[in-house]
Amino acid sequence: MTPVIQFTNVSKRYNLGLTRTSLPSILSQWVKPLLGKQGNATDKKIYWALQDVSFAMEKGQSLALVGPNGAGKSTILKLLAKITNPTTGKVEVNGQLSALIELGAGFHPDLTGRENIYLNGTILGLTYKDIHKKYDEIVAFSEIEEFIDTPVKRYSSGMAVRLGFAVASCIEPQILLVDEVLAVGDASFRQKCIERIKSLLRNGTSLIFVSHDMGLVRALCERALYIEHGRLQASGTSAEIIDMYNRVLEKKRVEKMNRHDGGMDEVNAGIEVTRVDILDVEGNPVHEARTNQPLVIRVKYTAYKDFGKSNAIILIHRSDGLLCCNIRTHLDHFPMSIEKGEGEYFLKIDPSQLFGSMYYVESWIMNADDSDGIAFGASEWFEVRNSIQGHEANMAVFEPNRAWGQNRISQNERAVARPTA
Amino acid sequence: MLTQTNNFHKTRDLVWAWTVRTLRGRYQQSALGWLWAVVQPVATVAIFAVVFTRIVPVDTGGVPYILFSYSAVIPWTLLASSVTDMATSLVHNMNLVGKIYFPREALPVAALLARLVDFLISFILLVILMLFYRIPFSPQGLLFLPLILLIQMALILGLGIGSAALNVFYRDVDPLLKLVIQVWFYASPILYPLSLVPEQWKWLYFLNPMSGIIASYRDVLVYSRVPGDYLWSAAGISALIFIAGVWFFKRVEYQFADIV
Numbered sequence: 001m002t003p004v005i006q007f008t009n010v011s012k013r014y015n016l017g018l019t020r021t022s023l024p025s026i027l028s029q030w031v032k033p034l035l036g037k038q039g040n041a042t043d044k045k046i047y048w049a050l051q052d053v054s055f056a057m058e059k060g061q062s063l064a065l066v067g068p069n070g071a072g073k074s075t076i077l078k079l080l081a082k083i084t085n086p087t088t089g090k091v092e093v094n095g096q097l098s099a100l101i102e103l104g105a106g107f108h109p110d111l112t113g114r115e116n117i118y119l120n121g122t123i124l125g126l127t128y129k130d131i132h133k134k135y136d137e138i139v140a141f142s143e144i145e146e147f148i149d150t151p152v153k154r155y156s157s158g159m160a161v162r163l164g165f166a167v168a169s170c171i172e173p174q175i176l177l178v179d180e181v182l183a184v185g186d187a188s189f190r191q192k193c194i195e196r197i198k199s200l201l202r203n204g205t206s207l208i209f210v211s212h213d214m215g216l217v218r219a220l221c222e223r224a225l226y227i228e229h230g231r232l233q234a235s236g237t238s239a240e241i242i243d244m245y246n247r248v249l250e251k252k253r254v255e256k257m258n259r260h261d262g263g264m265d266e267v268n269a270g271i272e273v274t275r276v277d278i279l280d281v282e283g284n285p286v287h288e289a290r291t292n293q294p295l296v297i298r299v300k301y302t303a304y305k306d307f308g309k310s311n312a313i314i315l316i317h318r319s320d321g322l323l324c325c326n327i328r329t330h331l332d333h334f335p336m337s338i339e340k341g342e343g344e345y346f347l348k349i350d351p352s353q354l355f356g357s358m359y360y361v362e363s364w365i366m367n368a369d370d371s372d373g374i375a376f377g378a379s380e381w382f383e384v385r386n387s388i389q390g391h392e393a394n395m396a397v398f399e400p401n402r403a404w405g406q407n408r409i410s411q412n413e414r415a416v417a418r419p420t421a
Numbered sequence: 422m423l424t425q426t427n428n429f430h431k432t433r434d435l436v437w438a439w440t441v442r443t444l445r446g447r448y449q450q451s452a453l454g455w456l457w458a459v460v461q462p463v464a465t466v467a468i469f470a471v472v473f474t475r476i477v478p479v480d481t482g483g484v485p486y487i488l489f490s491y492s493a494v495i496p497w498t499l500l501a502s503s504v505t506d507m508a509t510s511l512v513h514n515m516n517l518v519g520k521i522y523f524p525r526e527a528l529p530v531a532a533l534l535a536r537l538v539d540f541l542i543s544f545i546l547l548v549i550l551m552l553f554y555r556i557p558f559s560p561q562g563l564l565f566l567p568l569i570l571l572i573q574m575a576l577i578l579g580l581g582i583g584s585a586a587l588n589v590f591y592r593d594v595d596p597l598l599k600l601v602i603q604v605w606f607y608a609s610p611i612l613y614p615l616s617l618v619p620e621q622w623k624w625l626y627f628l629n630p631m632s633g634i635i636a637s638y639r640d641v642l643v644y645s646r647v648p649g650d651y652l653w654s655a656a657g658i659s660a661l662i663f664i665a666g667v668w669f670f671k672r673v674e675y676q677f678a679d680i681v
Binding site: 014078081082083084085099101102105106108110111115118119121122123124125126127128129151 | 427430431434435437438439441442445446449450514516517518519520521522523675678679
């Protein structure tokens, strides 16, 4: 079976900026080669909206495009809808395609709802005959029967959007593109739109869906593509991709936040923490820790004199500001001693049990009676992933090692427990 | 074959719907409504009539000046208004062009059709004027009229569609076009008769296709005679402009959505 949609190594380049259109720059473009000068490559701001994207979709599938703003999702839809052509590569679409990208496209405020149905319908590729056949269905769906002969300028924005969706979705296409249009309208109408899309799916329509609403993606799509920086980063089931998307979002948010790792200017005590690393049990740096695996925190220091008996504290901070643990050599009765030179100390937590989120570790070196800090350092942010998918970040504090159990209480005992009336 | 017919129907219906939208948008909420289609040429003619009958009289060949000038002003207004409307038709609807696929030529063509409706309305007044001045309706006139209109439409389409496409890339086209039309007005036989053009410059004068087209309108409507050979040179030049405009439009239309 041939796929309904096939992208083969598709790239799309945009020339940003309007440099070409001003007279001096046009002249300089013509004159430069005459003078034998090479055009400067940075003159043209080139932007690759998509790079080397390949995927295929079978008939009847529903596919979500997930990714941050500016990732290239809308460019994919534009290529599918033939609004624009790829710079390189091949886009194949087999089947009649309809796009719910701009609801109420071409609506004129002075025209009535009825007139705008015909106008909007023809823009979406329907003939008057087609629209006439669907007219009653469109009006019924939009729930604005009594205002159908009122100019659209008197409509509330919700009414206009309802009318737009009603026209666009009455086309029963083989391929439906939906771009973020369900974000408008009230909850009940939104539900109606979702039902409408689901019923199209049941009738064999293939769906490409773009949304930042992961709830909708989960409800409507079996599979998803994760797109970022114009590249296809991952493809998988919706659950997998949503999980990935949420983690990337959290990571982005957190990386902009400050860690508490300022130097200790006033504490020039002859010792400094040079590194704080997060390692696995083999001593390799960990980029993505698992909640059910052990973690080793290693702190490296350089001492410029002998300190003798010392203490250390390790603090684990979560991205939402929660202090997750505060572990101290003093309380754990771990004897620590610092002599002149370089050294390191470790803390192994097994398993980490940290709930999926972003964390960083802060460590203090304390004086002999644990009353004053003498050196301080912090790790980079690191990520912990839950052992199973489906949780949202920061939803809970820890994920313990666990076992479920169930005992069946006999019918007789329950009958006894519940008094009869 | 079936899909081609269907595509034709789709485009036809879209052009029609967009024409209606343009007309409704233009005349809704205005007291005079479609009468504005007549007001513009009538006002122009009224001014000309005062200047060129009282102050600097021109030789119209025995026909009333009002008829002489109105018969030229309405085809001229059709050209001037539709070409400027067409030139901005894509740019003014870039949000649509950038988001939805539909035959792009529908927008400029609808802009032309909406102005053609104005032309037909103002043509009714011409017929009334002809009856008033008792100008005989000639059978040749009726025969040639659709052909002259067809030639003019080819000229407008070529010019308008080409400008619409070019205006997407360079917004200078719109103001430049308005300037050109202003000059062009005086280079066409609207205020004055052909007889005022020196014989040795006629070849140059008729390189302007509107010279032949307007002269021909006058021939068949006012003078009840067969148009001169200038109609054929106008037809040739208009055909070339039509081909060039459509060719350019088709060559660059795939880039429209990328330049917003």
